[in-house]
């Protein structure tokens with residue numbers, strides 16, 4: 001059996017990619033190199049440009065500048081159908097299947113195998129679906145309706161669909177965000193089998209334990225720019241975080257903030273029965289570029305909706321909560337945003 005080359009040729013490359021939305025420069029220097037048989041992590045803070053890069057791979061956005069190559073050949077996608085035909089599939093965090101169609105019908109939607117008189121060959125569709133699941137090492141009834149499938153199962157249907165059109169590049173955009181521990185393990189097994197079969201998987205995650213457990217290389221992005229690409233085994237979590245944020249983490253969360261202004265919002269022991277309990281925090285004037293310090297007592301459940309504003313226009317919002325730590329979620333502020341609002345939400349996580 002021939003040995004696998006140490007550095008297989010790139011399956012897909014992006015170089016010098018720029019993409020702006022009006023005055024917002026989402027990608028300034030997007031770069032990526034995906035090799036066959038690798039799981040490649042793409043990490044960066046919120047707003048680093050990861051989703052924009054994914055949308056360029058998926059044919060949703062055309063780059064303003066730069067080149068996307070497949071097998072060394074430059075490609076221009078006119079839309080998602082072109083990217084899919086070229087073998088690039090994107091698996092989103094929460095897939096959107098047709099709930100009233102079966103699993104098999106969802107996979108072959110618009111491409112159903114036909115028999116005589118152009119009638120749909122349901123037996124062939126069912127058989128091919130079972131074969132796809134067998135390749136993934138997954139058990140699922142092709143005839144069951146998509147309605148009621150867990151998010152994890154819906155993702156598996158999407159992955160089977162990607163295989164059905166011979167996708168060689170699978171992009172997974174925070175696929176584990178809504179999965180349980182057992183479901184994450186099952187997804188990892190599927191991803192590893194995709195890698196074994198020669199696919200390239202781009203894995204976007206904020207969870208470093210997953211990145212280090214699953215991925216062979218890591219690309220870091222910051223402020224729309226490529227920062228680095230390295231084998232995971234040559235990196236530590238601290239190095240990745242420093243590259244993502246562009247400074248020492250201790251500078252991000254200083255023990256004493258001498259620049260903070262007066263307290264403009266003070267919340268003490270805010271409680272909504274059955275929803276959250278004992279939420280305490282201050283917001284100080286002049287803290288427009290960083291998350292304010294939080295002090296929720298241990299064990300307290302809380303949730304918050306946060307927004308960044310430019311003038312009177314909300315430009316970005318996100319949720320945080322005790323089940324989803326602020327440090328994990330707070331994005332970099334968009335350029336030009338000067339003010340923020342934070343409200344304690346009324347819904348439990």
Ligand SMILES: Nc1ncnc2c1ncn2[C@@H]1O[C@H](COP(=O)(O)OP(=O)(O)OP(=O)(O)O)[C@@H](O)[C@H]1O
Pocket residue numbers: 021024025026027044045046047048049050051052053316331334
């Ligand atoms: N369609 C759009 N119109 C205007 N601005 C956009 C658009 N899409 C993205 N942006 C902006 O481009 C920048 C990069 O966003 P992008 O979503 O690519 O980052 P990201 O790294 O994927 O962040 P997240 O993890 O929060 O999704 C952000 O400032 C974002 O607000």
